[in-house]
Structures are given as structure tokens and as C-alpha cells.
Amino acid sequence: MTILDHLPQLLLAWSVQAAGVASPGPGVMLILGVATTHGRGAALRLCLGIGGAAVLLAAATVLGLAAILSEARSLMIAVKLIGAGYLAWLAWGAFRKAAAPSALARQVSVPGLSRLGPVGLGFAMQMTNPKAIFFWIAVAAVGGVGQAPAHVVAVFVAGAFAISAGGHAAWALLLSSRPFRALYARARRGIEAALGVVFALFAVRLATSRI
16 A cells, blocks of 8 residues: 555644644743753754654554553653653753843753753653653554554654654744744743743643543
8 A cells, every 4th residue: 555545544643743742831841941041953952852752652652562551550650750850840940040130040051951962851851751652642543553554654753753843843943033032031030930830730730640
């Protein structure tokens, strides 16, 4: 069978993924923190890491590994707690920047960025979100690509990377644009405080969610 035979399923799966990327979540909040602190280049490299994680999760989903992982309750709990802890760490960093004077705030980096780099940070963010596993199971189930030939699966995974990296890059371009950076300069403390609240809420929600 050709790729055209599977095109309806691929488009359906990709549309579900695109809807998720367009919805602001922890990844977009992290892009905001990196874009306003380290600039557009770092934010775009962060998106490459998020896209790389999407490739791994998409491939694992097609191979059935994600479904197996979703049944491993103890492992999923560990992933959930790691993700919640990291989001809490990001919240602390945002609150710290909000409380710092303007000159000092420029020196306060996003937690984990110096150790992992933008690409590694984006990859880690995506891989420590257990809901991403269930999301990709839903994408594969809707698209029905699990039983497709290898070349169709390769196209599906490549498309998943393009949508994830490209969609988040669009967020990075928006959040690092001159108008937004001008807004950030005027309302830095409020934006950072709001960012800290959002990260904290995500952390609490993730930590208390059921597996």
C-alpha cells in the first residue's frame, strides 16, 4: 500500500497532535521563560529538543511500547513525580526572577538550562510528562498507524517531529518577538509571577493526578 492509501489516517493523527501543540501547556510556558531570558535562538533550540522527544514517543507508540509503559503503574508514578518536581523547580525559578531587581533578573537563568542546554531541556520537559504517553496512544489509536507499513510509519514519525518542533517554534517566534519582549520589559515581574503560578499549578495537578 502507498502513503496515499494511509493519508486520511495520517492527517487525522497529525491534526490531533497539532491541536495539542497549539494548546498552551508546560512546554509553551518553558519556551516563554527561555525566550524572554535567553533569546530567540535558545528558544528555537529548545523546540528541537521537544521535537526530538516527540519522535521518540511517536515511535514508541507505534511499536506498542507506550501502551506497555502505561500499564507499568510504579514506573508511571515515578515519571509523574519527577515531572511534578521539575515543574515545581521551574516555578521556583520564575518566582525568584519575579522577586529580583531588573539587573539581577537578567542573571537568573531558567533552571536546568546551563546543565542540559536548550535542546536537552526541551527533551527532558517532554519526556517527564506522563500525560504525553497517553496523548500519543490516543494519536496512534485515532490515526490507526500501528499496523501500517514501515515507510508509512517513517512518514508518520517525521510528520510528528515537524509538527512538534515547528509548532513550538511558532510559539518561540511569537514569544521572542520585539512587541512581546517590549511588553515583557514593562511587565517583567507580573509575567514571571504569573509564569511561576502556572508552573506551580501544573506541578500540583500532575502530582495529584491519577495514573
